[in-house]
Structures are given as structure tokens and as C-alpha cells.
Amino acid sequence: MNRFIRSLTPDQQISLLFVLVFGTLLLASVVGLLLSLRERNRSDAWWQGLRRYREGVRRSWLMMAVFWVGWASGPTGALWLFGLGSLLTLREFVSLTPTQRSDHKTLVLLFFVILPAQYLLLGLERFDLFSVFIPVYVFLAIPAVSSLGNDPQRFLARNATLQWGTMVCVYGLSHVPALLHLSFAGHAGRGAFLVFFLVAVVQTCMVVQHVAGRWLAYPPSLPHISLSFQWRSALVGVLGGGVLGGLLSGVTPFKPGQALAMALVACVAGTLGHLVMKAIKRDRGVPNWGSQGRSVTGASGLLDRVDALCFAAPVFFQSVRWYFGP
Secondary structure (H helix, E strand, O other), rough: OHHHHHOOOOOHHHHHHHHHHHHHHHHHHHHHHHHHHHOOOOOOOEEEEEEEEHHHHHHHHHHHHHHHHHHHHHHHHHHHHHHHHHHHHHHHHHHHHOOHHHHHHHHHHHEEEEEEEEHHHOOOOOHHHHHHHHHHHHHHHHHHHHHHOOOOOOOOHHHHHHHHHHHHHHHHHHHHHHHHHHHOOHHHHHHHHHHHHHHHHHHHHHHHHHHHHHHOOOOOOOOOOOOOHHHHHHHHHHHHHHHHHHHHHOOOOOHHHHHHHHHHHHHHHHHHHHHHHHHHHHHHOOOOOOOHHOOOOEOHHHHHHHHHHHHHHHHHHHHHHHOOOO
């Protein structure tokens, strides 16, 4: 099967992925719709499980749509697309951050200097500086600029929150289009398949976790952070994403064993990232991201939909570049 897939041209592989992925999502959507027509009490556990299932399917539709738009628009278009995504997610994060007037200079720096600079470095393919720009230079610049506001009240907490938001919303998400710029022997010009691989395995992991959590019906493992997180369902989700990654090895530069390992790395990072973002929401006392529980994306914020990807992308990118790079 992998030999057959590798023998296809990139356009033929894209067409095959289009049929398989969107056909599967369409089938999953139809199943969710048919189940929702059953007469049941909307307050019972069955309905709650179905609601989470349909939310997972909708999230998968969004992620796959982003992949196709990024692929169709090319590397430059993907930079603008994900740059806008970073802008919106950072806005959602900051809307729930207790900032003060003295933080305005720092916020201007984040939105109008740091965010564009991160994507500019990516567009120039300065990967060494791209990888350390935010964790090193920006982490030092944020408190330095904040100190110019002459306001020591909750100084550490305010700056740590802004640093964390920048790390997740800008640094993490910018590593998704960065995969388009990677090129390996025998896989030149096919970076879009790495984006597809990452999005597919992470979203599959998340959906399987939700479904397995309702089916296994074990008590939550970390109830103070998440009422739906269970170690058993998390393991099932990671394994599900890993198996899918092994099956998708034909469209990547990986051999099946390597694809399985890379998928497991991405799924573990995404699972823990999703849990971390839930802990932050609990700390802030909100059910989802966005100003006053609302966002530009509707019932739940954009950051709710990409939080796992924001954690998985930099880990996956650096792992791939370290293992397969020169």
C-alpha cells in the first residue's frame, strides 16, 4: 500500500487524501446527525457524550479545512493564514489576562513587532533564529519593556502570563506552516503532507479520547482540571493517533515505524497541551476562550480548537528536523 501511494504524483496523492479524509468526515457528520435525532433527555450522559463527539467532528472539519487552504495557497499564503490565526488566538488569550495600563507598551510589542517578526523569520527560512527568537529574546524583552511602565504590582504574574500566551499562540502555532518549508531527499516540495500528517494524527487522537472517555465511563483522573480526562482514554487516543500515523507513512518521508513514533510524539504533546490549556481556563474561571466566554469563532474560541496543535507542532517540527535534517 505504501509503495502504491509513494508511486503517485503529488497531485494524485492530494486527490486521494481529499477523497479519504473528507469522505470520512462526511460519514462521521452523518452518523452524529442521525444519532441526534433519537428521542433522549438532553441532560443525560448519552447526550453529553454525543455533544462532545459532534464537537470533535466539527473541530476536525476546521483543522482539515485549514490544511487544504494552507496547501492551496502555498507557503506564502499559509504564512498569512496562520499569522492571522496567531493574531486571533493571542487576542483571545489576552482578553482573559488581567493586564493594566502599564502593560500597553508590552502588548503593542507583542501584536505589532514580535508576531510579525516570528512569521517573517519563517518566511526567510531562518530556522535557527526562528526556533529561539521567542524562547530566548522575546522572553527577556517582555519583562524589560514592562518594567518601563513603572508598575511593580503583580509584575511577575503579569509578565509570565504574557510570555506564556506568546509561547502558545505565536511560537507554537507558527510551527505548523513551518513544516511546509522542510524538504528531504525524495520528498521535495511535499511539505504540505507533513502538515496533513500532524493535523490528522493530533485531531484523531483528540476525537478518540473523547469517544473512549464516554465509552469507558471511568471517573475523571484529574477532576480539578478536567471532568473528561481519563488516563485510559488518553492512552487509547494516543494509540489511535499513532496507528493512523503509521498508516499515513506513505505520504511522508518516514518509514512505517518512524511514522508511528513521530505520531506518538505529536499525540502525547497534544494531549498534555490540551490538558494544560484546560488548567489555565479553570484558573481563569471560564468555560472557553474569548472575551466574556464569547469569541470570533462562536460557542468556543479558536484557541479551544487548536490548543493541542499549538503544543504538538513545535515538538513535531523540531523532532522531524533533528532526526531527518542534515
